[in-house]
Amino acid sequence: MSRAVTDESREPGVETPMAKRILLGEPLTSEKLDEQLLPKKMALPIFASDALSSVAYAPQELLMILLIGGTALLTLSPWVAVAVVVLLIVVVLSYRQLIKAYPSGGGDYEVASKNLGEVPGVVVAAALLVDYVLTVAVSVASGVDNIISAIPELNPARVEIAVGFVILIVIVNLRGVREASSVFAIPTYLFIGSVALMIVVGLGRTLLGDAPVASSAEFGVEAESLTQVALILLVLRAFSSGCSALTGVEAVSNGVPAFRKPKIRNAQTTLTLMGTIAILLFSGLTALALIANVHYAENPCNLIGFDCANNPQPSLMAQVAAATFGSGSIMFFVIQAATACVLLLAANTAFNGFPLLGSVLARDGYAPKALNTRGDRLVYSNGMVILGIVAIGVLIVYQANLTTLIQLYIIGVFVSFSLGQIGMVRHWRRALRDMQKLPEEARRQQSAQYERRSAISGLWINSVGASLTVVVLLIVTVTKFVHGAWLIFIAIPILAVLMIGVNRYYRDVEHEIRMDDSVHFGSSxxxxxxxxxxxxxxxxxxxxxxxxxxxxxxxxxxxxxxxxxxxxxxxxxxxxxxxxxxxxxxxxxxxxxxxxxxxxxxxxxxxxxxxxxxxxxxxxxxxxxxxxxxxxxxxxxxxxxxxxxxxxxxxxxxxxxxxxxxxxxxxxxxxxxxxxxxxVAEVPAHRPRKSAAGEPPTP
Missing domain, CATH: 3.40.50 (Rossmann fold)
Known part of the structure; x- marks a missing residue:
């Protein structure tokens, strides 16, 4: 039987506070949940903004690390960039398999839990939660960096601007998924179009013999003298920084429930589009930065001739845009505005992934049950608020410094990548063993043969993905550990232990209150x-x-x-x-x-x-x-x-x-x-009930 839901169904006399109604909008009924599901064109800016925006800072971080050893090392950057692109292709293909096998929204956590056990699953969840917090912090810090590159006078208010943007993103997301996707779609597509145009124009000018030249090309670099071992470590560190381009790939696998039907196919298509666009933009921007001879130093004072005392160092994106279109051109400001917006909105990927993962953890008893509660706008609002508060704390502690924050980044995501891919390998091996147990007649059926071929291809893809992500995790750990990443290796185990403790508490409470034959109720x-x-x-x-x-x-x-x-x-x-x-x-x-x-x-x-x-x-x-x-x-x-x-x-x-x-x-x-x-109508009077003695009873 259908049931009409109207405004009269609300509790009489209780109204939504005016301030809440203005900020978040009117509450939505549960029946409107399907209307909040996303088509592919709206899901792309929601779930892919992190991965797409990483092309704005991943080339910058890659070239910055190589420049520590001098401008001669920049000749290695194309090979490092190729390694990053190959890894990105493998990871995208691997996550297409994961979406197909585990579409419920648990992502790497669900894969690791079901195939590797409780502890690996909880470690993956802890790593992803930490990574989502850092995604917000790094994205907002990078966006503020680009704003300051265009308007240097804002540099003293860096932290305040960053905190304000986090609060704004929280409010927009609390209004609901559809409204957030409408707000974020235009900046994301504007970023893709403007950067693609810049790459085409820059490469076109190069082919015509008028290659763009960056403003920093004239600056020399005070290079460090490196031994052979130090040189290898520096190249590996540059590779690990470039791998920040892979962040956000896992968000689509965690967000499958938010897609319209057919969910699996739409999620896979969105993931493929995201990977393709990210590869093209990352490759084109890296090539254009090398053509324009961009010099971006970890310490701006190492740039010979640059006034580091009075001027903030322009971002790589700003230098390339200025070299291609001119520093005062309309397109320069369009690209800077679009880049700043998409970097800020890249935090939105975390504001979708974190609450969804939190709801799955709460459902499984590893997080407080409040994280599995939808708010007035049918989003997991408690998770969004928690993420916003923690991210603001990180930005304040690190003063919204991108170079410092980036050292903490991508550790968590590669922990989840590695364990998730290893879990998928075990998943496919188990599936093949189960197929072998089928009767001969059943194995000969066309559907069974198709499933077997699919399992074999999935096993190969995820095996390659597991091998590469484990190697990259080791590289990232070695190269970033002493630069601040050791904090992540403390935070992840602590968070994992806390989640196991929460699970044990819920388990004990459930055991305590469950019904059994010894439970009897009665009173006299x-x-x-x-x-x-x-x-x-x-x-x-x-x-x-x-x-x-x-x-x-x-x-x-x-x-x-x-x-x-x-x-x-x-x-x-x-x-x-x-x-x-x-x-x-x-x-x-x-x-x-x-x-x-x-x-x-x-x-x-x-x-x-x-x-x-x-x-x-x-x-x-x-x-x-x-x-x-x-x-x-x-x-x-x-x-x-x-x-x-x-x-x-x-x-x-x-x-x-x-x-x-x-x-x-x-x-x-x-x-x-x-x-x-x-x-007002009278209520019938009640007469006293006397005790047996006719007097007030005493204990």
Whole structure:
């Protein structure tokens, strides 16, 4: 049976706060989840912006490391770039196989967990979470770098600008996947088109004999003297920095559930498009940088003739754009703006991958269950907020310095690459063994032969991918470890241990609360207790609720702190002919919880294992400062009484007039009261239920 969902289905009186509605938009119903799924043209900017944007800084980092050994080493850069391209092709082909085998969105984590065991799976998850945080930090820092290259006066506000962009990206993503894809699509496609145009124009000028020349071409370089071993390590370090072009490839495999049907084919097509575009842009930009003779130094002061004290070093992208189109041209500013936007929006890949992976981990019990909850806009908003907070912390600690942050980068992604590819090798080997166990007649069927060929090709592809990614992981570890990457090798194990601890906690709780044959429920009575301080409207409302629940016995209990209060209450109680008996409990030490707890325990000892429901009146206020003016005794009592066996707590809200700021309505009036000049129907009076002796019971 279909069910219509309208605005009337919302809880009456509870409205979305104005500020939240302006920032995030109106809440979406669960039925609109399918409308949030992405077609390929919108999925590309969402999931591929990280991989595509890496071409803006991967060539820069590659050439920068080689330049440490002098300009002569730049002749090795084409070969290093070719190695990066080959690796990127292998990884893209490998992840096409992974998407086909594991389309549920777990990616490398799911592959490693199912094929290598719990610990490798958790290590992969920890590595990916760390890498997503660094993706945000590196992308935003790189985007701010490009903005400062165009407007050097903004350099002193580098950190503030970076933090502001992270907050902006969080807000856009919290509005929902479709809205985020609409916002991010134009800058991503503008970046692809403008950089492709620059590469075509630059190469065309070169073929016509008018090769572009970078502004840094005239600067010499103070090179370090290198031994043969140091030279090899430097080349390997340049390769590992160039491998930052591979970051974000895994995001598509983690985001398969966000694609429209057919999900697997659409995800594979998006991954192929992303890889092809990234390869072409990376290769073209590296070639153009070498043609223009770009000199980009790790320490700008090593550039002979460059005023490093007063000027920030222009990025490689800025130098190539200026050399190709002119530093003051419209296309220069278009490319700088598009590059800055796509670098900033590359963080958006992490804001899709991190929450999706977090939801899978929460589902499997390795992360808090709150990460598996969709927000008002049908996105995993808790994961997005956590990612934003941690990324801001990293940017502040490292002062949004791209050169420092890049040293921490790609360790996590190659840990997940390596273990994921090894897991895929075991997956295909197991699939082939299972096929061998089939009867001869079943193996001869066309579908079985197709599956076998597919498994064999997948085994070969993933075997090559596993071999290469493990080698690259070793290279990256050796070359980046002393430059700050050692922090990642501390963070990943700590996070993995925490996730295993969370899983063990959930497992123990599940074991503790599960049903078994020894579980028996039953009680010999049902008693309600209303805690009374003075006879006021909130107390009357609590008594009304308790009587409406029709308990076997209903008592009002007053904790006597002073004799004057208890005497006044007894007189008022008798004068108003209250329908339930009043029990006075002495409290010589002016405590509330202990006397009530002792009363309940003695009552249950005398009358058997009664179920005791304690009704606690509680004010609901609209201003934050009002909560300071009230003692909040009900909450403290509720917290303590929940530890008493056989007790359940019922908080009875009394909405003060200020609560209209939150709920848009006032407290429910008592019988006989009027609101807005309209009479309110009377509620039938309840008469007291006397005990057997006709007097108020005692414990």
């Amino acid at each position: 009575g049902d008693v309600a207790i209303i805690l009374v301080n003075r006879l006021q409207k909130p107390v009357m409302k609590a008594i009304d609720y308790a009587l409406a629940a029709n308990h076997e016995k209903t008592l009002a209990v007053h904790v006597a702190i002073t004799e004057e209060e208890s005497t006044a209450l007894q007189k008022d109680w008798a004068a108003r002919d209250m329908p339930i008996p009043l029990v006075i409990i002495e409290s010589p030490y002016r405590a509330y919880t202990s006397p009530v707890t002792a009363f309940i325990k003695k009552y249950r000892e005398k009358h058997g294992a009664s179920v005791v429901t304690v009704y606690l009146p509680q004010y609901i206020v609209g201003h934050w400062w009002e909560s300071i003016l009230h003692n909040r005794r009900s909450r403290r009592l509720a917290h303590q009484l929940m530890l008493v066996h056989g007790v359940s707590i019922t908080l009875v809200p009394w909405l003060l007039d200020s609560s209209e700021l939150i709920y848009g309505r006032r407290s429910r009036p008592l019988p006989g009261q009027q609101r807005g000049g309209q009479p």
